[in-house]
Amino acid sequence: MSIQEKILEKRLGGGRLSLEDGLLLYSCDLLALGQAAQAVTPHLLPEIVTFVVDRNISYTNVCTIGCDFCAFHCQPKAKDAYLLTKEEILDKVKELVDLGGTQVLIQGGVRSDLTLDYYLDMVRAIHEKFPKIHIHSFSAVEMDMLAKKSGLPLSELFQQFKKAGLNSLPGGGAEILAERVRKLISPKKISSDRWLEVMRTAHEAGLKTTATMVFGHVETLEERVMHLIRLRELQDETNGFRAFIPWSFVPFKPGSRSSVETRGNEAEYWALQGVMPSSGDDYLRTVAISRLMLDNFEHIQSGWLTEGLRLGQIALAFGCDDMGGTLFEDKVLEPTGIEVHTRRDDLIRLIKSAGLTPAQRDTNYHVLNIFES
Numbered sequence: 001m002s003i004q005e006k007i008l009e010k011r012l013g014g015g016r017l018s019l020e021d022g023l024l025l026y027s028c029d030l031l032a033l034g035q036a037a038q039a040v041t042p043h044l045l046p047e048i049v050t051f052v053v054d055r056n057i058s059y060t061n062v063c064t065i066g067c068d069f070c071a072f073h074c075q076p077k078a079k080d081a082y083l084l085t086k087e088e089i090l091d092k093v094k095e096l097v098d099l100g101g102t103q104v105l106i107q108g109g110v111r112s113d114l115t116l117d118y119y120l121d122m123v124r125a126i127h128e129k130f131p132k133i134h135i136h137s138f139s140a141v142e143m144d145m146l147a148k149k150s151g152l153p154l155s156e157l158f159q160q161f162k163k164a165g166l167n168s169l170p171g172g173g174a175e176i177l178a179e180r181v182r183k184l185i186s187p188k189k190i191s192s193d194r195w196l197e198v199m200r201t202a203h204e205a206g207l208k209t210t211a212t213m214v215f216g217h218v219e220t221l222e223e224r225v226m227h228l229i230r231l232r233e234l235q236d237e238t239n240g241f242r243a244f245i246p247w248s249f250v251p252f253k254p255g256s257r258s259s260v261e262t263r264g265n266e267a268e269y270w271a272l273q274g275v276m277p278s279s280g281d282d283y284l285r286t287v288a289i290s291r292l293m294l295d296n297f298e299h300i301q302s303g304w305l306t307e308g309l310r311l312g313q314i315a316l317a318f319g320c321d322d323m324g325g326t327l328f329e330d331k332v333l334e335p336t337g338i339e340v341h342t343r344r345d346d347l348i349r350l351i352k353s354a355g356l357t358p359a360q361r362d363t364n365y366h367v368l369n370i371f372e373s
């Protein structure tokens with residue numbers, strides 16, 4: 001038996017994988033890895049793959065953090081800088097409600113000119129007008145900025161958001177939880193310790209979150225596996241992560257707005273210069289290893305948005321149990337060349353054609369509707 005097979009046997013027998021185990025799995029046979037990941041993947045119901053009908057709303061593209069990998073953000077004076085009004089946001093939520101949606105994911109750039117009241121008013125207005133909509137919004141990076149600007153401790157900030165109607169937080173901003181990597185690709189973003197602290201405090205305040213990983217750029221495999229271990233440790237403490245969503249870095253399409261233009265600092269752009277997109281093998285391998293390492297996470301979402309629907313479908317055989325959400329538009333990925341409009345029927349068709357049964361869920365993973373063949 002090879003050492004990789006022994007590691008898979010250990011996990012299938014209920015053992016917890018170490019950093020060394022995770023690293024060795026990167027040289028494992030891909031199909032054996034997928035099979036093992038599938039064997040430990042819990043499904044809400046046998047052969048069911050879930051999805052949520054939701055909508056992303058990017059309320060502003062102005063951001064002063066300026067991450068190297070982000071083609072979405074711009075400076076306050078850029079000609080295409082925007083900030084949505086409360087009315088525009090409510091109109092977008094109404095469109096979602098009209099299509100039977102249940103969740104809204106609002107995120108945007110980090111700008112210190114917006115007050116805490118802007119955010120609380122937005123949440124309150126959505127909650128009052130659409131009380132059934134689950135408001136899954138604002139990343140740890142935005143929450144960190146709001147805590148600093150308002151002077152409120154995170155715990156108090158979260159109480160105010162909960163009172164306004166916020167239900168949970170998305171797990172954006174984690175990228176790779178390693179300072180070496182963050183210094184290269186997002187030096188102005190919160191540290192990995194702070195990201196974990198925001199998540200921990202949200203969990204303690206009763207706000208569930210998701211967790212993410214953006215891989216395939218300047219990180220080492222060891223930094224990837226350590227990222228998973230850090231998430232697993234926090235999940236042991238709080239059990240506050242609902243799901244894990246790994247996706248690979250998408251290089252800008254030629255001619256798109258680069259961070260050179262938006263940040264005006266050419267030197268910082270080079271960290272990602274020449275980075276090629278991850279291969280399908282790397283994506284599937286990373287999904288399967290995530291499933292095997294994260295033994296205390298129930299759900300792993302397929303990253304079809306960045307990987308494409310076809311590879312996203314195959315990820316359902318490598319440890320993913322959920323297709324994430326529908327998408328009406330994605331302002332964050334559009335500048336990279338990815339244009340997405342994936343509706344409920346597209347996801348239903350995709351899951352069915354993989355020989356599985358699609359089910360619409362809510363944010364808390366309660367099944368709302370099963371689409372039998």
Ligand code: SF4
Nearest residue numbers: 063065066067070109
């Ligand atoms: S990833 Fe987020 S924090 Fe970084 S530049 Fe883009 S909008 Fe700003």
